[in-house]
Amino acid sequence: MEGDSTGVALPEDALAEILRRLPPRRLAASRCVCKAWRAIVDGRRLLLPELLPHSVRGIFLMYNDLDYPVFLSHPSLEPEVFGKLDFHRDTDPYCWSWSTASVRGHCNGLLLYKDKRGLHVANPATQRRALLPPPPPPPSGRRWWGFQHLVFDPAESPQYKVLLVPEDPDEEEVSVDLRQKARDEPSVEWPASTWVLCAFSSCTGQWEERAFAREGEAAGMASDEVLNSDGFLQSCSAYWRGVLYVQCNGGVTVMRISLSSNMYRVIKMPTDIEKSEYSHPYLGRSNEGLCCASLHDWYKLRVWILDEDDSCGKMEWVLKHHIDIHHSVSRVKLFCEENEGPWKLQDANCYEDYGQQNLQDSNNDEDGSNSAVVKSKVEWDSDSDGIVDNDIVQNFSQFISILGFHPYKDVIFLNLALDRALAYHLNTSMVQDLGKICPYDYGGTAAYIKSSFVYTPCLMGDFPENKSRAHVGG
Structure with a gap:
């Protein structure tokens, strides 16, 4: 409507359908028109929905x-x-x-x-x-x-x-x-x-x-x-x-x-x-x-x-979560003894695990066009994989560090004593064991994770x- 401060002259659903029909480059440019248009394009993932699966790999x-x-x-x-x-x-x-x-x-x-x-x-x-x-x-x-x-x-x-x-x-x-x-x-x-x-x-x-x-x-x-x-x-x-x-x-x-x-x-x-x-x-x-x-x-x-x-x-920092996670991670100890974990380490330091295909050989498609789009299953089922559901608590007195955030969900990834990687759901306190995090034959007083992405x-x-x-x- 005329004079609308949001800059949206049509109902959001109607505008979203119109924007959806734009070519990708023009759709990207439409995000710069106003905050309301950007919110519609981003909120409804109109731009490149197949290319940006919003998943953790x-x-x-x-x-x-x-x-x-x-x-x-x-x-x-x-x-x-x-x-x-x-x-x-x-x-x-x-x-x-x-x-x-x-x-x-x-x-x-x-x-x-x-x-x-x-x-x-x-x-x-x-x-x-x-x-x-x-x-x-x-x-x-x-x-x-x-x-x-x-x-x-x-x-x-x-x-x-x-x-x-x-x-x-x-x-x-x-x-x-x-x-x-x-x-x-x-x-x-x-x-x-x-x-x-x-x-x-x-x-x-x-x-x-x-x-x-x-x-x-x-x-x-x-x-x-x-x-x-x-x-x-x-x-x-x-x-x-x-x-x-x-x-x-x-x-x-x-x-x-x-x-x-x-x-x-x-x-x-x-x-x-x-x-x-x-x-x-x-x-x-x-x-x-x-x-x-x-x-x-x-x-x-x-x-x-x-x-x-x-x-x-x-700009102000707002405290969203203040959680004592000791009970949750203590439950993982027994669970880990019985499970290898769904995630695996691909360790380039171990020669046997090295994949021999060179990246430069993959920089072009068979026709040399270098324009292929990979379409595959890339989503990790973060709601059902490796859930720790036992009620047995063992004493745990080792260190924990932060590996990163899930950019699309209220999940934080944790390093449990250089032994296991965990996914902790901040809103529900659900804990998922992802798997072993210590490379083969690695340890000692100088063993630690310097950075993670x-x-x-x-x-x-x-x-x-x-x-x-x-x-x-x-």
Whole structure:
């Protein structure tokens, strides 16, 4: 109707039927008309419903002192993901002793990983990959550019971006200039009003420096207390509604980075969050949006959702769950002794488990078109698989850590003492045993999971290749 503030002149059902008939590119463009149209397109999954199945395919795991990642998944689901990727094993057996690869991130079906050749972006579901050119050297005074974070939204564009984000926005100045300035002028704000990052775009095939202006208040004063934050195992990030959220400064702050407006905002973690030597705050995305979780007193799980008010720019963490999970995980101990678990580890560190098909041989279809769309069963039946339903409770006094969130359901994945992976349903307290999580012949005091990424597939056949032929993978 005329004058409708929502911008919807027709009933939602009628408008949805009209939008459904648009070609994919025009349908994607219609999301930019207004918030109401975007809500209809996204809420009803009108765009690419077959290519974005909204499912969890598995979990990528990086272990300390292991050269290659491990993929935990349900073996009956297709397409096969891990065995056909060649980043986990060099094809030259003589390179085995010094070749390594690590998964650095995941975003909406694409995987970011690094090996001896450099950074790669790959689609494990369709077996396409591109090797990125090396980033330019960091500016004078900075030792490194930072952690790598992938940005990709197939509903918006087939193109992707990679950002190098330092853990500390003033990393290059912390050692000398800023720390001295903080002692001389305690009132100096942190972080800086302008933040320069290095970014790669698949559209141009090049790295470039991008300056982001700070909006909103600073995190605090540039004092030693602010800058001397201890490091943590992984720099978690999440991409939500066109904005990249990255944990920085030891995980105690979140940087909200908008690539469309070249603005960034500092968001402090919840004030009552607790960080310990065995558990750090985990940033992720759930079906409700951006969320973070932490464990305190070993078994007290708390989950917050970020409430963003676009009208006034206010952002507030809202506590959604505060659960004592000790009783639930204690029930798993006996259950696990009698069950192997429905999910299996695909371990690239074990030579016998290595799949010999090279990814570069799969980068093109038989006709060379490189445009096939994989259509397979990719959904994990998360409501009936591996449910722990026994009432026997055994004493459990080992550590638990967070592996990630299910991006489309109220489920959090947990690591139970480097022995089992669990899926915990936050609304019902239902626990599902997924399977063994410890690789063969792995253990000791230095054994732990350094990072983990919940993998959701994207079945889009098209994959943008870099402009520079010298750096195209496959």
